[in-house]
Amino acid sequence: QMPDEAIAHFAEVTVKEVENFKKKLAFHPDFKMVDTCAAEFEAHTPYYYSTYGAEDEVKPQGKGSVVVFGSGPIRIGQGIEFDYCSVHASWALKKAGKKSIVINNNPETVSTDFDTSDSLYFEPLTEQDVMEVIEKEKPEGVICQFGGQTAINLATPMAKRGVRIIGSSNESIDMAEDRERFDTLCGQLGIPRPKGCLVESVEEAMQKTAELEYPLIVRPSYVLGGRAMQIVYDQAELRQYLKEAVVASHEHPVLIDQYMVGREVEIDAISDGVDVCIPGIMEQIERSGVHSGDSIAVYPPQHLSPEVIDTLTKYTKDIACAMNVKGLVNIQFIVVGGKVYVIEVNPRASRTVPFMSKITGINMVEYATRVALGEPLHTLGLPLGLVPPKNYVAIKAPVFSFSKLGLVEIKLGPEMKSTGEVMGIGHTYQEALYKAVVAANLMVPAGANVLITVSDRDKPETAELAKGFVDLGYHLICTSGTGSYFQSLGIPVEIIKKIHEKGENCEKYLKSGKVDMVLNTISYGSQIEQEGYDLRRIAVELAIPCITSLDTAKEVLRVMASTGGAEHHVEAIQDYVKE
Incomplete structure (x- = not known):
């Protein structure tokens, strides 16, 4: 409990040695700098990594700084799309007069380039590691919605530690991820959902699915890319899935929905909790059951009636405002017999945000960042509601790396398998489709x-x-x-x-x-x-x-x-x- 100066005097050491010793006792890391100018002159854009028992070299950004969580190492289901979002968020913060601090540990992305942000921490995206950075930098808050599921999963632990979440709150995020809360919300809004349930054990699954018709689509909660998602056709397959693929528990419940065959539709929107801007609607060519990341997506939709489009627009605004989304929201729908059902809502950036931003000319991440910082949507010069479609067609087609991934089953299903995508754009649907199919190497x-x-x-x-x-x-x-x-x-x-x-x-x-x-x-x-x-x-x-x-x-x-x-x-x- 003695002051560092007193300890240093009695122990006959320097104050700095006392500080370092205390850090070792508390197991707090020191941050070392990677000099991006090779000591030729002062580096204004360094990045940092953590170590123990070394002299701290961090220069905190101080007042007016904001932390952006990246998406971590690239893997199937979560890749360069979220890096794009992190980079544009960093640039938008600088435009808004803020200092951007990116935390990400992927060496192959633009967000970890030394000149993308004011400070870069090359640290794992875990609660303990990011808290060390936050305690060092003392930012105004953190943005969790641009780093995919990895970043959004940090919202709850950050909120519990008293860190300010900039943009959609932890409450909004949990409302989308918690199955029972989301079902209740949809019921209050009068928005239909496929019949389903949330289970925490095999026995509960057998009991609750007795009222549902097979096939069923099952998946764990709080995951991205459809990981461990599967379609089961009878009770035996469901029981096997819950024992081998995913173990259901109170901490990790499993979502079970009735599998519906229809046309899947995806919408990315910007919301401030009062108004919504929808740059466009994408419809997927493959019927439901194929993950959206593995489907061919078309903008603007070619097979939806004006009535269905109006319903999609209304449901998007109702959901975003009811959840008080501030920033980006991604909603996936299924249209069956002219009726619209909502499948899931993600109050964060999705992998289609770069695609929609490019083909509509609306930088969705920049506007979402400004909304997250407190600017009302109606002051940004964006049209409210659904933006009228362009006079051209753009198609996103998946690209796979099966030849490089030995033993991988190539059949498409609810779990994402594509490792990239191509875009075809033309004045007609046929022209855009031709370009996309050729680029995806499907032509013979x-x-x-x-x-x-x-x-x-x-x-x-x-x-x-x-x-x-x-x-x-x-x-x-x-x-x-x-x-x-x-x-x-x-x-x-x-x-x-x-x-x-x-x-x-x-x-x-x-x-x-x-x-x-x-x-x-x-x-x-x-x-x-x-x-x-x-x-x-x-x-x-x-x-x-x-x-x-x-x-x-x-x-x-x-x-x-x-x-x-x-x-x-x-x-x-x-x-x-x-x-």
Whole structure:
């Protein structure tokens, strides 16, 4: 309890040595500086890392500083999109006269460039580590909504420690993440949701799902990228999921929803808790059940009625204002038979924010940062409500790295698997789709060989696709079940053997270069599933385009059909926005 000077006097050491010793006892780190100017002259843009038992080199930013949480190491489901958001938030803070402090520990992103923020801490995004920085810098507050799920998960521990959350409060965030609270909110607003429940044990799951119809979609709460999300078709699969994939508990409840087949729609909006600006609406080509990050998204929507669009706009404003969102909000809907249901709400930036910002010319992160700092939305010069769509079409298509990720199952489902995306933009839907499909490497030359093998439930729908391929001059190769069905409808096909059968089978055809594209949907049963997996893996490793979604196949066929004589203009996105 003695003053440092007194301890130093009696111990015959310096005051600095006393301070360092106290830090060691309290297990507080010191922060060392990485000199970005190599000692040639004073570094005005250094970054810091923590260590123990060393002299502290931090120069706190002091009054008027704000901390931005990054998204941490890039992984599937959370990547460069959130780095984009962190960078633009840092720049927006500087424009607003604030000093930006970024905490992120990813060496491969722009947010960790030395000149992006006023201070950079290369620290893990854990409660203990970020609190050490906050105690050192003493900022006005922290922004959690631009670093994906990693950053938003820090909102609750920060609020409990008395740190000011700038933008959407911890209360707003919890209202979206807590299933029971969100269901209650939707009930109060009169917004329909798919039937579902929240469970904390296997026994509770069996009891509550007795009233639901299979298939069900199950996922853990507080995750990003659909991690560990799965569609189950009976009680046995549900029980197996809850025992092997995810262990339900009070701290980590599992969400279970009735799986609905419909058209998924995604909206990113800016809200100040009173007004809402919706730069645009995206509809997904793949039907529900495929993660939004793996779906082809279209702006503006091509298949939604004006009534549905009005409902989507109203629901977005109602939800954002009821949750008192201040900044960005992402809402995912499903449209079934003209009726709109809300699937989930994320009071943070989503991976589609950079896409929407670029194609609409509205820098969503900058405006959201200004709103988070306290500026009303109506003073920012943005239109309120839904912004009228542009006179061009933009399409976001996923890109995968399956050839570099050995043993990974490539079939698309509720868990995100794409590692990037491309954008096609054109004056028509066909032109934008053509550019996106070409960039995603899904195009095959005219007259190519297409191998089709699909499940029994998909054969009638696939038959229409097969006719389209034949009409365009493509040669179809099928396994016995699919081929026999097509032949019964008068569709000409070449039938070959399955992988496990001897002779001219699928594997030999693929490896001999006789196949240019594979269309395969999932059948259930251990032998059939293994065959499908082997077929898809061989195709991927041979760099043969492999499609597992009939919706994607339909759009690829549409592109192939529209390429004859079509002119496609190459133009910079900035020129489209200017037009």
